[in-house]
Amino acid sequence: MAEDLKNFFEPRGIAVIGASPKRGSVGYVIVDQLKKRYRRGRIYPVNPKYSEILGLKAYPTILDVPDPVDLAVVAVRADRVPSIVEQIGKRGVKAAIVISGGFSEIGPEGAERERKLLEIARRYGIRIIGPNCIGVLDNTTGIDTFFLPEDRLRRPPLGSISIISQSGAMLSMWVDWMAMKGLGLAKAVSYGNKVDVDDVELLRYLIDDPHTKVILMYIEALKPRRGKEFIEVARSATVKGKPVVVLKGGRSGAGARAAASHTGALASNYEVYRAAFKQAGIIEADTMEEMFDIAKAFTMTRPAEGRRLLILTNAGGEGVIATDFAERYGLEVPVLPEELQQRLRAKMPPHVVVKNPVDLTGDTDDERYRIVLEEVLPENIVDIVIVIAPPHPPAIRGDVINYVAEAHKKYQAPMLAVVTGGYIAEEYSRKFEAAGIPAYPSPERAIRVAAALAYYGEYVKKRGSAKY
Template structure:
């Protein structure tokens, strides 16, 4: 059975739905009613109506066999909810409650009972100890955080799969503020049944998803992931942030999701071998996923820098060379073309420093010259709107070169509220403008790595076809 009806259910029962607006059962119901296109059935034996919907005493009383049950009751009652759902032939359940393996022997016993129910009845389970799933395009939202306290991202091109619910919610809140869109969010929790492997396989075939960000503290099924990863990375970038890299992190993971963290050396080596991008922190993961979802891979190491602030170009040059890139001096022919565009005291050498006299048209023409030049393989452009001659027309320049430029181009905007508003508009239009110099360099590193991964996949497929 595929996961289509988990991500796009036609009907949903919320067991533990509540009339109390501060309880999770009310928040989940509200979040569903605000966006889901599914038919919603609150289940609560003590209520006749909740949020304008008729309530039912138990799952057997619901007038149809729903596609999805969301259990918002504590651990032990959740086991009984899943048992009843499985016996009714309901295909999917999301169990939000904690109190399972992560808490000790009694919780482990309850979790093992969930596993037995899934095996016996065929019901598929997300969780327990999770916040579940958020899919903007279908309106599915099982998360028990009210919208007035946390932002939920709009639809977009990256999927985020996480073992940690809190990490996921915090990053979704940040993504919403920054204007980054998600195709899907999945919190796996304790992974009693559905693991990252099945979710990744579903997302690999999802037309809305262009790249996948993955946070794991342990790997549930390394062998299956080894088989699946080459198929995924041949089509979509996959980024991994591994938690539990140290002894302290490992202890935290065990008390958090009940998982013993996979050895960091093994996980890193596995990622490199499989073509999975290994990232160091949560922002590199999300920013990298945005860039990889919308940029072509970088085929070489030569980077052209475009800036109106000389210092940004200097720091970028240092960071690029430290990361194994080169910032070559441009050819005499290219420099001559640039001099025709720039003010006399600007530098056409690389970095191309347009100075504070830069205009929207100069940005456009300088980027165009470097896109046509054989001197560089990719561009790092500091789009700085604070100077006197820059207008909102710069946004159109950035959009056009992002969409049409033959060479991968990473845009960075640094500053306060004024530049942040430009970034949000561009991100809403699908352009992943980054926040600082280091992020720009990290994005170029991922684009170069992506090219290497794809080349490896291509060679492997050619070898397999020749056998």
């Protein structure tokens, strides 16, 4: 089955049915993006009205397209889709991304058309992503059916986060957002009405994708009777060391009603989903912001061995808020042993608070951070380190970034940086991340990520994992 899906991501040739020379149209943007990015094979625009599109030879039908061609992208009017899929079948192409809308989402007439589409696909053994979808953006192979030009929707750099989304619109916004934030994307897929290929199959495929380290999913509802397999597949992700982070739509009664209008999803049994997530070691994100905050951490740092935090700060208030949130999320901020406190006190001015949070105060230099990390971490008494290090204190030169990065390499505990402020803080965050330390603009956000690292670490410990 995973072999089937390969055609969507690594085809040796692509036919674009409904290709168009009209700038800005769906059939234009898809050919244009593929021309810019796809290098594994040839692109065959299909449109009987043209002999050439965007400088590429165009073909009247897919039947006229030469070998090799493993994928058809379909962007024609809905009423023409069934006959087009019939041709795809006759041509022996085994994968189609159907972008076109006008199926079950518009009512009974569309639902009948969708049923017909599926029937033809089954008859010819064609796997379908869609219809009514934005399809696939694969940064590793250059497949890009997102049909918005880059000036309207930027593409992120190549990276190790992959996303499966039941909402195409949200997926495209997130992709645009990742591009701005410099978050690296491997693959992004939105499957629209999911007449055939669904979340579970895509999840299975991404687990085996060597480019993917973290998998994000937006789910309103799985297809009926897919729960058990979903849990099994998600569990196998954990065994392979690939965290799966889910944002669930339709958690409330009113939200489930909205989901039913949106995707026809029967999303009302949220408690069932939660139980499944827990069984499968899936990390549930509460908000879209949190989903990406967690994803970023997993691309840079490790799951935690336990729930004990060291909070190291130069701003007492941020230490207090971090501690409040730690307690809310079931994390501990243990007071450091008296003997260790004494050692730290001997190396610090008297107004530094060495309990935990360790408050280096506003007159700190970089060196105090180094001292605390070097004294505390070898003791193996904390599992996660939160380094609150805004660049504002006058004596801070920036070496704190290297000290944290060195400690992160040397010791087991995952580390998260908190850098609050304006432009200079954003610059510091970028430097932390360039040094391999995920950075967040507030203590609250970092603590939620710490909770995810602890949750996942616990699951991995219990279930066993190949990687961690």
